[in-house]
Amino acid sequence: MENLALVTGGAKSGKSRFAEGLVRAMGAQPIYIATAEALDEEMSHRIAAHLLQRGPGWHTVEEPLDLCGALQRTDGRGPRLVDCLTLWLSNLMMQDLDIDAALADLSQTLKAQTSPVVMVTNEVGSGIVPDNALARAYRDSCGAMNQRIGAVVDRIDLVVCGHPLRVK
C-alpha cells in the first residue's frame, strides 16, 4: 500500500490540488498540516486561497517547525497532507536550526507512520543559478531534502499544468 507520497512541481502547477485528491482517496477525516505562517499580507492571501480550494472537511494543524511532532500527534487519526516541505525548510533555516538532523528525524518519523502522509514540495532548482549565496544555499538544501524524502516515500509525482507525471 502507498502510505507515503511526495508531490512536487513548480509554482502554481497544481501540486496542492493534486495532493489533496491523493489524501482524500486515502481515507476519511483528512488532516491538513500547514507549515506556512501568515507573516505578511501576500502570505495571508495565499493561505486563504489554499483554504478555499481545499473546501470543508479538513482538520487543520499549524506547525511551522516541529513537523515530526505534528506527524506523531496526528498519526492514527486520518491521512495527513503536509503543505509544504520547502516552507518548513525555509522556517528551519531562518531559525538557524540543524537541517541535516531535522531531515534525519523526518525520515525516521515518516517510516514509523501508520496513517498515510502526502507531502507537497517545490521544484526550485531549474532556473538560472541565483546571484546571491543564500538563495543558492536554499535551492541546494531544497534539492537535497527532495532527494532524501524521495528515497523514503512510496510514490513521487511531478505536477505539470495541473496533471501528474509519475516519477516513482
Next chain:
Amino acid sequence: MENLALVTGGAKSGKSRFAEGLVRAMGAQPIYIATAEALDEEMSHRIAAHLLQRGPGWHTVEEPLDLCGALQRTDGRGPRLVDCLTLWLSNLMMQDLDIDAALADLSQTLKAQTSPVVMVTNEVGSGIVPDNALARAYRDSCGAMNQRIGAVVDRIDLVVCGHPLRVK
C-alpha cells in the same frame, strides 16, 4: 481525436519545434498565430529565428492581445499553432486587462473550435522565488493559466532536451 494540445517546457527546450510537428501532422495549410511583438532588437531576432525554423508553408497571423478573435477568424481554415501563451499573458498584464476574464473567454473559445489548436506555453515557476512582487505575480499567473488551459486540452506534453514527455 486530439483537437487541442498544450506544449510546455523551459526556455529553448524545443517546445516550438515539437509543437510545429504536431500541427503539421494535424492537417495541411497550418496557421501560425504569433503573440510576440517585435518591440526591441532581441525580440526581433527571436521572431526571425522562429520563422526560419518553421520553414515555408505557414500562414502567419500576428495577434498580441485578441487571441480568441484570431482563433475564431481562422477556424475551419487549417490547424493553428499559438506561440506562445506566456507572451500573450504578459501582453495582457502590460495593458492591465482582466486576466481571469481573458482565460475564461479563451477556455470557452477553445472548446468551440472545429480545427485543431496547438498552444505553446512556458515553465517559469521552477526556479527560486523571485525577489520582486511583479515577477512573483507573473509566474503565479502563468502557472494558473497553464492549469486552466491544461484542464481544457486533450493532450499536454512537457518538452525536455528536445524530446516530449507525455503528461496528459
Next chain:
Amino acid sequence: MENLALVTGGAKSGKSRFAEGLVRAMGAQPIYIATAEALDEEMSHRIAAHLLQRGPGWHTVEEPLDLCGALQRTDGRGPRLVDCLTLWLSNLMMQDLDIDAALADLSQTLKAQTSPVVMVTNEVGSGIVPDNALARAYRDSCGAMNQRIGAVVDRIDLVVCGHPLRVK
C-alpha cells in the same frame, strides 16, 4: 546498445548520482571527466562533495575546455561520465569561444565513440526570464546545447527528487 546518455535535472536533483549508476552499469574502470575548475571556495567544496559521493574506483580527468580531446584520449579505456556540460559551456563562454563550432565538434566526436559516454547537464530555463542579457544568453545556449546533444544520444533521463523520468 545504449552507448550515449544524457542526464538532466535541476540543481541537487540527484543527476550526478543517477549518472554514476548508469556509468558503473556500463562497464568496469569508469572514467570521470570533470569540467569544473576549483576557482573559489564554494566550487572547491562542491567538487569535494561530488568526489566523496562517487567513492573509489574512478579515474579522474580534468578538462574544462577541450572535452572532445578528453573523450578521444579516453575512448576504449572504460565508460566515461562527463560532469557537467553546462559548466563546460560556461567555460567556453568565459573564453569567448565559438559555441556553435564546439557543439558541432562534440556531436561528431560523440558519434565516433566506441566506449559509453554519460553526460550530466542542467535544466536552467524553467524559472522566470532573467533580468540581465548575459543570463538570458546563457540559458538560451544551455537549452540549445541540450536539444543538440539530446538529438545525438540514445537515451535521456530527467531526474526529479532523486528518481529518473525516462524522456528518450
